[in-house]
Amino acid sequence: MDPKKIFITIKRKAFGLLSGCFTNKIGETVSNNDAIKKILVCRPNHRLGSLLLLQPLVQELESTFPNSKIDLLVNQSCAIQLFQNYDIVNQVIAFPRNPFKSPITYLNTFVRFRSKKYDLAINAAKESCSGKLFTSISKASFKFVGDGEADKKERHIAKQVIHSLRDFLPIMGIKANEGLPPNLDLRLANDELIHGGSFVYDIVQNAQPTICLYTHKSYKKTWWLDFYEHLQKAFPDVNIIEILSKENSSKIGFRAPVLYSNGVRELAAMIANTDVFIGADSGVMHLASSSLTPTIGLFSVTDAEKYKPYNEGSVAVNTNEVELDALMAVVKNSLYPNLDTSA
Structure with missing residues (x-):
């Protein structure tokens, strides 16, 4: 069997076992939405579709926390181009797709990630074990890892995290949005x-x-x-x-x-x-x-x-x-x- 496939299989099983350890973290309740200034969205993935499907979540955060800034944690990709007309996006933290081929770059990126503090960290895809991991180890006061009942509320991967987040925000003391989730929008000039x-x-x-x-x-x-x-x-x-x-x-x-x-x-x-x-x-x-x-x-x-x-x-x-x-x-x-x- 291909050693690469063996490694991937072992990694997925390990993440699967660990995922049950990753839980949401509730910090001290805030008084209003403006208390949330720095947000981290975790989607360690390089695929075009996966990154585009973050756009509704970013728009949701934009309307909920208009005075905040968002960092996107992804794998090396075209994420900067996809979100270049989103003023709320502060920076893209891009990890190498293969840490074994670029260990120094991976380590430097990890150190940069761990050096930053956030008010809120969000795992953008419920089934993403790596997203849960990065959200859990981030230095954030509030951590939204996911909702085990998300599939019962909404099936679509882009809408699912929005509906689940809206249920989580009132626990923080935040008034959540209502209505339909935002659409995808590249914001072409x-x-x-x-x-x-x-x-x-x-x-x-x-x-x-x-x-x-x-x-x-x-x-x-x-x-x-x-x-x-x-x-x-x-x-x-x-x-x-x-x-x-x-x-x-x-x-x-x-x-x-x-x-x-x-x-x-x-x-x-x-x-x-x-x-x-x-x-x-x-x-x-x-x-x-x-x-x-x-x-x-x-x-x-x-x-x-x-x-x-x-x-x-x-x-x-x-x-x-x-x-x-x-x-x-x-x-x-x-x-x-x-x-x-x-x-």
Whole structure:
């Protein structure tokens, strides 16, 4: 067996045994929300989707503690770019993905992390054992490790921590927010949107609606080709473009015009200038959602209730249960939300 896999298995089992030792910490009750000045959000992960799904939590903290500053504890990634327009984010504490390859960097980052004091530390994902660990060993007056009953309250991973935190805050003496959790939002600037729009217009050269596909993740090439043919037949006057992965692969054989950028914000700005994004559950799907583009997330293996896009106009489709003809109706509703289809 691969030594790396053996190590990962042992690490997960060890964290699993330790996770029961990590509990919420309640400090001295505060008098008002302004008493919370420094917040730590722990999500030691590098994946694009995992980091984007922190945005609703950061917005929740922004509205609850408007005079605070947030540090994000993550693994080395594009987190700085994802939160560059969030003024409340003070700094990103980024650990190396593999501590054995960069032990000195890891140790220096750990020392920097341990040197800081916080009023509140939050584990952003209930199932993250490493998130629980970092939250527990942080120097914070209040520590929210998680809620064992969270799954009963909310399934979606981004909303779950918000609902659980709202139950925790009154124990601190804090009035929690009410209403729906915030959406994903990359907070693209106007100049970014104009720049992204220029790429899209250079391809389509018209004012017709545009569908954006991302075919890299999941599904066989035959499925995507069949899906693409259905799209062409159902929407002959609509532009269809494809966002390429960094591997420069297309499961529709480059039949549609393509766009690519290795800049995560530039890529999001391109998607923001289309009318509907369609792609399998992936980081790019959540990037599309965070660009505020109506997103159709395709699910066949992963849990749609846990990872679905939930911004306005977005929907999750279980392709094990929905035929392509029915999927075209979903696309039509997303493209033309104000169209009366009842007749």
